[in-house]
Amino acid sequence: xxxxxxxxxxxxxxxxxxxxxxxxxxxxxxxxxxxxxxxxxxxxxxxxxxxxxxxxxxxxxxxxxxxxxxxxxxxxxxxxxxxxxxxxxxxxxxxxxxxxxxxxxxxxxxxxxxxxxxxxxxxxxxxxxxxxxxxxxxxxxxxxxxxxxxxxxxxxxxxxxxxxxxxxxxxxxxxxxxxxxxxxxxxxxxxxxxxxxxxxxxxxxxxxxxxxxxxxxxxxxxxxxxxxxxxxxxxxxxxxxxxxxxxxxxxxxxxxxxxxxxxxxxxxxxxxxxxxxxxxxxxxxxxxxxxxxxxxxxxxxxxxxxxxxxxxxxxxxxxxxxxxxxxxxxxxxxxxxxxxxxxxxxxxxxxxxxxxxxxxxxxxxxxxxxxxxxxxxxxxxxxxxxxxxxxxxxxxxxxxxxxxxxxxxxxxxxxxxxxxxxxxxxxxxxxxxxxxxxxxxxxxxxxxxxxxxxxxxxxxxxxxxxxxxxxxxxxxxxxxxxxxxxxxxx
Numbered sequence: 001x002x003x004x005x006x007x008x009x010x011x012x013x014x015x016x017x018x019x020x021x022x023x024x025x026x027x028x029x030x031x032x033x034x035x036x037x038x039x040x041x042x043x044x045x046x047x048x049x050x051x052x053x054x055x056x057x058x059x060x061x062x063x064x065x066x067x068x069x070x071x072x073x074x075x076x077x078x079x080x081x082x083x084x085x086x087x088x089x090x091x092x093x094x095x096x097x098x099x100x101x102x103x104x105x106x107x108x109x110x111x112x113x114x115x116x117x118x119x120x121x122x123x124x125x126x127x128x129x130x131x132x133x134x135x136x137x138x139x140x141x142x143x144x145x146x147x148x149x150x151x152x153x154x155x156x157x158x159x160x161x162x163x164x165x166x167x168x169x170x171x172x173x174x175x176x177x178x179x180x181x182x183x184x185x186x187x188x189x190x191x192x193x194x195x196x197x198x199x200x201x202x203x204x205x206x207x208x209x210x211x212x213x214x215x216x217x218x219x220x221x222x223x224x225x226x227x228x229x230x231x232x233x234x235x236x237x238x239x240x241x242x243x244x245x246x247x248x249x250x251x252x253x254x255x256x257x258x259x260x261x262x263x264x265x266x267x268x269x270x271x272x273x274x275x276x277x278x279x280x281x282x283x284x285x286x287x288x289x290x291x292x293x294x295x296x297x298x299x300x301x302x303x304x305x306x307x308x309x310x311x312x313x314x315x316x317x318x319x320x321x322x323x324x325x326x327x328x329x330x331x332x333x334x335x336x337x338x339x340x341x342x343x344x345x346x347x348x349x350x351x352x353x354x355x356x357x358x359x360x361x362x363x364x365x366x367x368x369x370x371x372x373x374x375x376x377x378x379x380x381x382x383x384x385x386x387x388x389x390x391x392x393x394x395x396x397x398x399x400x401x402x403x404x405x406x407x408x409x410x411x412x413x414x415x416x417x418x419x420x421x422x423x424x425x426x427x428x429x430x431x432x433x434x435x436x437x438x439x440x441x442x443x444x445x446x447x448x449x450x451x452x453x454x455x456x457x458x459x460x461x462x463x464x465x466x467x468x469x470x471x472x473x474x475x476x477x478x479x480x481x482x483x484x485x486x487x488x489x490x
Contacts, residue, residue, distance in 0.1 A: 092350025099357045113356025114349050117225045117311045118218075122348070123340055124314025125215060128293065129175050130339045131321055135286040138167070138179035139279035146187050151271035153193050153261035158250050160184055160198060161205040165246055168209030169216045169239075170297070173445040176206055181452050191267050195458055197257040199449050200468060204249055204437050206445045208476075211433035212242035214300065214310065218348075219403040219432040221310070226407045227425055230304035231297075237426055241483045245434070245476050252472060285325060292321040348400070355404045365412050372416055380489045382413065383423035384481060390431030391477045395438025395470070403432050423488040430480040438473040440465045 099105045105113075145163050149155035160180065167176040181202060188195040210217030214224045214234040223229065280286055296317030299306075303313050326332040375381035386406070393402050410424045418424075436443030440450055440462045450460045 092347045092354065094350075096350040096353035099353060104357045105353065105360055109360060110353045110356060113359070114352045115222070115225050117309045118221050119345055119348055120309075120311025121215065121221055121225070121314045122218070122345060124296075124311065124316075124318040125172065126340045127318035127336060128289070128296065128314070128321055129171050130336050131285070131325060132289040132293065133175070133179060134282065135289055136279045136281040137286055137289070139183050140276050141167075142180055142183035142187070143274050143276040143279060146271055147274070147276065151187075151191060151263075151268040153191060153263050154254055154258055156187070156191075157198055157201055157253065157257070157261065160187075161201040161250060162246075164202045165205040165209035165212075165242075168206040168445075169213045169242075170293075173206040173210050173217065173443065174448050176209075177202060177445045177449050177452075181449055185452075185456060187271060190271050191263040193261055193263055195453070196460060197253065197261065199453055199458075199460065200465065201250070201253050203443075203446050203449050203465075204253075204469065204472065205246060207433055207436045207443055208242055208246050208249065211245075211430060212239040215314075217433045218400050220429055222400070222403055222407060223425055223429055224310065226411075229425065231300035231310070232304065234429075237487075238429060241430070241480065245479055248479065249472055249476065252475070256468065288324050289321065292317050292324075295320070351401055351404050355401075355408065358405065359408050367409055369416065371409070372413060372418070377417060379418060379420050379423060380485070382418065383427045383484055383489060386410070386424055387427035387431045387481060387484060388477060390428055391435030391438070391473065394432045394435030395442045395473060399432040399436055399443070403428065420488075423484055426488065427480075427484050430484070431477065434476045434480065435473060437476065438466070438470045440469075442473075 096110065100107055100110055141163055142160065145159040146156055149159045164176055164180050167180065181199065184198050184202065185195055188198055207217070210220070212234070214220055214229070214231045216234075220234060220238075224231075224234065296313060299308070299313035299316065300310065303310060322333060322336065326336070371382065371385065375385055390399070390402065390406065393399070406428055410421060410428065413424070414421045436446065440446050440460065446465075450465070453460050
């Protein structure tokens, strides 16, 4: 009897325990449903039983009120995209899709906000640069420059920096430093001089050079595409001040490092014996590349008069170069196309959608109104605010999402009564491009050079770089302020 009683008690207890757990689980699900409902109603700003889904959807599309879940997703996505991590493209794309999935934007509106002219321009120039890099042109130019200054360390600093600046004006900054920095290591090693001053100078020069032209830096490409400014406009308005800033920066660097840059005559003679022409790997391909580059730049100069977009000029040059080089070699065409920085392209596409969400929800209008209120509607004060704000922001975050956000903001300022927007656009371009010189994370080229230096045992610390570069950045922005004030505001 006793064993049977124990078995019955055990079975009864088991049944009671299961029943209790089931009851608790059901109670928990009911509570979850109840609280989830309350959460979403608060998030969507909807009172119980008073707004169907269609009304909620319309509220978001019209941008009447943006609260709760949607606002959190928008802000988090934008902030993470601005950090400039290696996952930029992933974050931007995910953020863009969340905007669509949660009803902040519909698909048609999202696609309308993507600037395909900017994407086309970037892809075209990437193809041209990738093919040209196979010729050995940049190694030739570096050695040729070193020999022209007779391998004197201080003159070499200026020569390599000038080469970096000129290349950055027509090529992507990252591509430029990837091509010029290795040869800088080689030459300085032969001269037995410290490579760090040269690397710091090339970092600064790449961002200064990118400021000078429409295609020199992505922020300029975005501004030109959004506003309708052409290649000649950027040359006329920014190239002169960029050259002046470059000269002054080099003088400051010579004053800082001049006493450290010394070498021996026999080491200079060793560099002078280097054969620059031997660096040209494919002379026939080089001629084709130079022809296409000249033609493409010519199209950039006249595209405004011909009624063409900048993307048309870049893609035409890229298509022509592929046609005359690898027509019968599908493998090489595939190789060139695979070298396009697709992560950057998708990052831009996602970013445009995120900024479009800010525009559609009215956030940009609110920010524009607050900026105008802060400056009392003064064109002068607003231009200075944009210049300095973009410089300091670009020193610590990725300038691309920042510029993407400010472009519609400035456009809304124009709709609110600011009559002269030209100072705003040039202030934004100068601040965003030059501000990247402030810190080691201010621009992608900075990080790339630091990484290349670390691989070779030459560490460039964040604080060490900032100690030199940040005051120089402040100096360049001060010079830019005077320039903008005299040329556009007086």
